[in-house]
């Protein structure tokens with residue numbers, strides 16, 4: 001490192017997706033001096049930009065209220081969520097979310113009478129302003145708002161470690177890609193919002209900069225993790241070209257029509273359609289995966305292709321009016337009204353994550369550290385939930401900072417902790433010269449290969465143990481021989497990739513350990529050696545604590561005050577959640 005820079009803030013926000021932006025905006029409104037660190041570009045990195053549509057929280061009748069709760073608790077989180085949080089979230093989205101964004105200039109698609117256009121489904125969705133473009137539109141407005149308010153943002157700057165002393169978080173260390181400077185930001189409180197769609201498998205909806213850094217930082221800082229094994233998959237992302245693997249043929253309710261997309265096997269038979277097969281779920285990915293597994297078993301689809309999806313049965317005018325995604329067909333020289341797209345599965349968002357208190361968003365066990373959005377282990381995610389989390393975390397962090405200031409909290413500054421983190425990070429930059437070095441990009445690919453081959457949709461003790469052994473070999477044999485070709489400090493992406501390797505290994509190991517421990521199947525988590533949902537024993541937060549360098553586990557049962565599963569135990573392929 002050529003130099004170390006220091007900065008100071010009341011509240012440091014790490015991450016520039018919906019959760020991070022809202023945390024920063026709310027903390028500033030509460031009077032805190034805020035600084036943001038974003039590994040990619042603010043409002044243009046992470047998965048917030050991919051949001052296609054937003055659930056429209058219509059709870060005007062008891063029936064609609066029940067449908068929304070059932071969707072959120074049963075289909076979206078498989079009962080692994082705090083139901084009181086779900087109620088608070090619903091109220092926030094209904095009363096604040098749409099209005100606030102509209103005030104910032106987001107255009108919710110409206111009809112000629114001025115009403116917001118929603119899908120005609122059990123749990124309706126709305127769009128800004130087409131299905132597939134909502135995240136882009138919203139995040140651009142939020143980016144502009146942060147810049148307009150003059151909040152300092154360090155873009156293309158990668159946070160690497162949290163400064164936690166005596167169980168209290170007081171800042172973070174980061175590497176600025178532009179010039180390789182190590183930046184030590186000391187703060188009274190930190191909001192960690194690095195997202196949940198990480199690029200940990202060969203096919204993933206996670207983008208380049210998403211390497212589970214937040215999970216790794218939290219593990220090293222002494223936070224607990226929950227339900228790390230519950231990872232979602234997308235079933236209808238395009239198989240080709242590879243760089244487009246996170247583009248989606250939406251299986252969700254479509255605006256402007258009562259029809260929904262269809263999935264076809266290689267024999268041309270329809271095997272899934274949301275309106276027919278999962279009418280209560282606006283995000284029917286788990287059901288898609290179950291149906292796809294049966295086609296793979298019949299030899300009529302593969303996980304990496306050989307099955308199709310499309311909108312050929314839908315009125316072309318409706319597609320043109322409401323579907324941003326038809327651009328995919330156009331760019332491939334195909335016709336959305338006639339052609340289907342070949343699909344493949346991708347690893348998607350993590351339902352689990354960091355253990356937190358859903359009232360304050362503070363991480364369990366680490367004072368002054370708030371967690372917002374997909375990174376939390378409390379709820380699957382979504383633009384509305386990420387916004388709510390950021391809103392609460394930013395407000396609470398500002399309040400915490402105010403109290404810490406009053407109490408005269410000591411700064412960690414460039415103390416021992418920061419020095420140790422800088423040494424760890426720069427150690428990777430210097431590590432060259434072994435006889436046959438492994439380039440970081442190659443090690444990353446190997447980690448992804450292990451996760452794709454051993455931790456796909458169908459898992460068993462044998463494959464999970466194989467994943468564990470293979471990851472262990474990568475850590476013991478490849479990591480010590482990792483070397484960089486370029487040692488310069490300007491835009492040294494290879495250096496960041498070496499850091500990514502360490503984060504990815506931490507997160508993958510926690511995922512594998514959780515998968516071995518959870519002895520049932522649920523939601524997207526399918527173990528062929530435990531092919532049933534077991535609500536008697538596993539309707540729990542599976543909590544991991546890594547403070548001793550290896551996981552110790554405990555279980556906490558979820559309360560079910562508003563919605564309970566009907567059966568204590570049912571076959572995985574019979575269940576619909």
Ligand SMILES: Cc1cc2nc3c(=O)[nH]c(=O)nc-3n(C[C@H](O)[C@H](O)[C@H](O)COP(=O)(O)OP(=O)(O)OC[C@H]3O[C@@H](n4cnc5c(N)ncnc54)[C@H](O)[C@@H]3O)c2cc1C
Nearest residue numbers: 016017019039040046047048052159195373374381382383
């Ligand atoms: C393909 C896809 C489709 C989706 N569709 C929908 C939808 O239709 N509707 C819906 O409601 N939701 C949808 N979601 C989910 C929704 O987008 C997410 O749940 C939500 O946006 C998460 O926001 P976030 O701020 O927590 O994380 P992200 O948006 O992922 O932001 C993470 C941020 O952290 C930064 N970061 C990462 N590591 C570091 C580091 N080390 N240092 C500093 N910064 C770091 C990244 O650069 C990024 O800015 C979709 C997600 C995907 C992937």
